[in-house]
Amino acid sequence: MNKNLFISILSLLILLNSSHISNGQIIDNDQAHSSIKWRQINTENFRLIFPNMLESAAKKLAKQLPKMQRESRENLKVSPPKITLVLQGNHLTPNGFVQLAPRKSELFPVPSSTADNQEWLSNLALHELRHVAQFDKLTGKLKAPFFEQLAFALYGLNLPAWYFEGDAVQVETMYSEGGRGRLPSWEMPMRANILSGKSYDFNKYVLGSFKDNVPSYYTIGFFMSSYLTNHHGIASHEKILTDMRGKLLRPFNFQRAVKLVSGEKPAEIFDSTILELTKKWKQESPISPDDPNLPAKNSRYPSDYLLPQMDGSQEIYVLKYAPTAVNEITRLDSLGNETGVVKTGIQITPYFHLRNKEIVWDEYRKHARFGKQTYNVINIYNTETGRTKTLTKASRYYSPAFHPFRDEIVVVEVNPANISRLIILDSKNGNILDSVAVPDGMHMQQPKYHPSGEKVVAIAVTEQGTNLVEFNLITKDFDLVLPWGNQQLERPFYYHDDIIFKAHNDGIDNIYLFNKTTGQHKLTDAAFGAFNPSIATNGWLLYNDYQHNGYKLAQKKIVLSTIEQPKPFRFPYASPTLDKVQKDSLSNESTSSIVVKNYNPSTHAINFHSLSISGSNFESFDNYIPGIFWLSNDILNTTQVKLGYEFDPDIAKSHYSAEVAYKRYFPTFTARYMNRGMVGNAVSGNDPNNIIMFDYRDHHAIFEMSIPLSVYRRNIVYSYGFNFGTSYTKRYNTSLQLQNFQDVIAFPLNYQVYINRNSMRSKMDLAPRWGQNFSVTFRHRPFTTGSSGEVLSLRTNFYFPGLWTNHSLQLRFAAQKNNGIYLGTYDIPMVSGWGHFNSPIVHNTAMANYRLPLFYPDWSIGSLAYIKRFQGLLFSDFQNVDESLTPKSFGIGLSADLNVFRYVLPDINVSTRLTYVNDNTASSKIIPTFGFSYSY
Structure with a gap:
């Protein structure tokens, strides 16, 4: 069955993430470490599951949850049934999701170094509980044990992602003193676009762009949700969902409900929201904003030059983000010429610190087997030797900063109990030299040394809000610098005995200086936002000035303001x-x-x-057979059970199946039983041309074991592992009496070993810039008499940079050797057009293709489709290269990356190819093919 028949369902079965960067996925495949001892708090309205080390934090959250549940559901007039929440305390990614099938929410509770205006976990829980309320308001009547996946599908089909995420951001803002809706930095990309004359349509703000700076759909969703409640009351969301819930199969259900409640269609609400934001933001713009940008390389696409820091030779080091390349620490000379220094890996928060010839940064890592056991390690790079060293392993350290003159580094540690402390590390070997405890309930962020090395300033986050705090490293005492508030404070550091930091006192992010005698002084007056301050060698302020095309470099002389700071004048759009x-x-x-x-x-x-209707979690519909499956998944994603029935219309036969997959420990195990109706053919008598068909059934049992491993090392991803499988087949109820019919196939054995090394891809990369991939498979039948044989295959795949940026060259070679029962069986990829010519026995194949981006149109075809990118392809295939190096086939291809019906997921690729078959026996020399694929 064609995959495109399932678009409407596939785009629905997504997890709802609450990260500042949204990520979707169709199913949660990762597990926590098998060594975790789990505990639970079970109440009438929720069950909270957590690692035993996290008990104190879990109790605190359990106290808050009843109030959060009331706040998240009250204005929807719904009382959701009991929900299970899992605290994944060993997973450092600051994120969370709610899903049905099975019904649960997972919260990743570890606070990071990412600046916020309130405590992380309580804000996350409030956001996710709103999704629970949305689910139950719209599809709550469809429940386990049969209908949770259907409920999830109908939810996603009816509610666009921008709406349900925008509503949840609004709730996290309404019922707290913080929330993203109050952050100037969160609305800043959209504000910069509008005030810079960048008019983008509804599709682009929802579905994104490769070539332009567009914030996630969370942002436009929040503003449009706020427009609804500003003009039509907080009850408007409840009215919309109430009108929809009894009409879930009605075409354009959401659009009709919104029109009924507001009098406007969603596209019209977008236009009205943009008009109001434009008027508001123009009135609030600084009268004479700074224009202090430094020379920089002209870039066709937006680029960020983050965290500028100057060395003794007056060269500036930055962490460069661009859609065309992976993140890299880069050096700029006085003319803006760029030189790459060292590529960084995944970071929870972009960061590095420079001292003389050394650079230190933190980097995200994961356990090779357990995806929810993650770490944050410290890397150090020497610009003279070009060597990078990972100082710590399996650590939970953030925001490293060098001591002014000693071989020491201060970091923030968040231990498995979610308790912060300051750690002093030896910068040569990563050993702990000292530590400083912080007050209970206080999380520390972004520490920096005093020039004397005797004090550290950092950001403090507690239930009271945010503040700056100084720690005396000798006495271990601390002092609060500011009054408690809900400022998004960032990057504090000492300037002599004063402290420079980023805040948004007047509603726009700017750089401030705090003097103990005279108080706060505003150092910048940015149009959109100023960030990441440091001091240049000339004593001036070096920082990032945000523009519509990214975080740019700026420099300004430090002049202390003498005018009393005005009260905040930029109120949130959602203020009404x-x-x-x-x-x-x-x-x-x-x-x-x-x-x-x-x-x-x-x-x-x-x-x-x-x-x-899918036994593969909608991951593939190749060779799809209609059927129905009853699914079981445990809450911790370690055990899956599937009971299934399928009917193959091509042969008019039924299949019954039962499968158990167990993934709690290091290897994963899968056992599957199938009872299948089959059709075979046989030669009648001595006449090979007399082929007769016959029916039979079989019992087919499969056992598989896998060890799937993957790790990150800076900008390289390594994946490697071992797979083993065997089966037992017993055939019965043949419709004919057959001679030499083998009714038992006992325990054929399959083995696979693979190792892959690929560089991480940038936003615009079509494939890894560098990649080496190897896989060896061996299959044989040692226990079956009369039908023995074996096949050994090798598959390799290599990636290289193309001639221009984001172009990719791929080379593939595969070979196999087989005998016995496996003659005619191919475990290697075949050439394009294979099957359209008379082919000899194939021993090996090779392929070369060249992929290139053609252009990025961001075309909207109404609400039907939104095309982000066109790609081109040149390819050539070879067969039995030991006999001939002449291409067996070659051709060209064209494809488009798009989204349909404003669904954020899946990302769809439609393609077409023209293949020329270079063989005289070909039935047709030119073969057109069409392709369709999707990803999450």
Whole structure:
């Protein structure tokens, strides 16, 4: 069945992420480490599951959850049934999601070095609980054990992602003193676009762009949700969902409901929102903003020159982000000429620190097997020797900063109990030299040394909000610098005995100086935002000035303002809504009422939740057979059970199946049983041309074991592993009496070993710039008499940079050797057009292709489709290269990357190829083919 028949379903089954960077996925495939001892808090309205080390943080959250549940659902007039929340305390990515099938929410509670205006976990939980309320308001009648996947599908089909995420951001802002809706930095990319004359349409703000700076759909969703509630009241969301819930199969259900409640279609609300934002932001713009940008290389696409720092030779080091290349620490001379220094890997927060000839930064890593066991390590690079050293392993360290003159580095550690402290490391070997405890409930961010090396300034985040705090490293005492508030403070450092930092006191992010005697002084007056300050060798302020095309370099003389700072004048766009909110006056639950018990994943392994038409979680529809499956997944994603029935219309036969997959420990195991109706053919008598068909059934049992491993090392991803499989087949009920019919195939053995090394891709890369991939497979039948044989195959794949930026050259070679029952079986990829010519036995194949981006149109075809990119392809295939180096086929291809119906996921690629078959036996020399693929 063609994949495009399933677009409407596939685009729905996504996880709802609450990160500042949205990521979607169709199913949660990762596990926590098998060594974790799990605990639970079980109440009438929720079950909270967490690692035993996280008990204190879990109790604190459990006290807050009843109040959060009331706030998240109150204005939707819904009372969701009990929900399971999992705290993944060993996963450092600041994120979270809610899903149905099975119904749960996972929260990644570890606070990072990313600046915010309030505590991380409580804000995350409030956001995700809003999604729970949305689910239950719209599709809550469809429940386990049969209909959770259907509920999830109907939810995604009816509600666009910009709406349900924008509504959740609005709720996190309404019922807290912080939230992204109050952050100038969060709205800044959109504000810069509008005030810089960059008029983008609805599709572009929802679906993004390769070539332009467009914030995620969370941003436009928040503003459009705020427009609704500003003009039509907080109850407008409840009215929309109430009108939709009984009409989930009605065409354009969401558009009709919005029109009924507001009198406008979503596209018209977008236009009205943009008009209001344009008027508001123009009125609030600084009268005479700074224009201090330094010379920089002209770039066709937006680029960021983050965290500028100057060395003794007056060269500037930056962390460069661009859509055409992976992140790299880059050196700029006085004319703006750029030289790459060292590529960084994945970072939770962009960061590095320079001292003389050394650069230090933190980097995200993962356990090779368990994807929810992650780390943050410290790397150090020497610009003279060109050597990079990873100082720590399996650590949870953030924001390293050099000591002014000693071989020491200060970092923030967040331990498995979610408790912060300052750590002093030896910069030569990563050993811990000292530590400084911080007050209970305080999370530290972005520390920097005093020039004397005796003090450290950092950002403090607690229930009270945010502040700057100084720690005396000798006495271990601390002092608060500012009054508590909900400022998004960033990058504090000492300037003599004063402190320079970023804040948004007047509603725009700017750089400030704090003097203990005279107070705060505003150093910049940015049009859109000023960030990441440091001091140049001439004593001037060096920083980032945000523009519509990225974070640019700026320099300004430090002049202390003498005028008293005005009160905030840039109020959030959602202020009319925020002013109407009546916050829950009830207090949090009492600690004494919280009971903690052990949680045993094995006793909760079976959890049937959905009937599904796909046995592969909608990951592939190649050779699809219609069927129905009953699915079970445990809450911790370690055990999956599938019971299925399929009917193959091509042969009019039914299949029954049962499968168990267990992924809790280092190897993963899969056992599958199938009872299949089959059709075979045989030669009648001595006449090879007399072929007769016959029916039979079989019992087919499969056992598989896998060890899938992958790790990150800077900008390189390594994946490697081992797979083993065997099966047992018993055939019966043949429709004919057959001679030499083999009714038992006992335990054929399959082995695979693979190792891959690929560079990470930039936003515009079509393939890894460098990649080496090897796979060896061996299959044989040692236990079956009369039908023995074996096949050994090697598959390789290599990637190289093309002639121009983001072009890619791919070379592939594969070979196999087979005998016995495996003659005529191919475990290697065949050439394009194979099957259209008379081919000899194939021993090896090779392929070369060249892929290139053609252009990035950002074309909107109404709400039907939005095309982001066109790609071109040149390819050539070779067969049995030991006999001939003449291409067996070659051709050209064209493809387009697009989204349909304003669905954020899946990302779709449609393609067409013309293949020329270079063989005299070809039935047709030119073969057109069409392709369709999707990704999440």
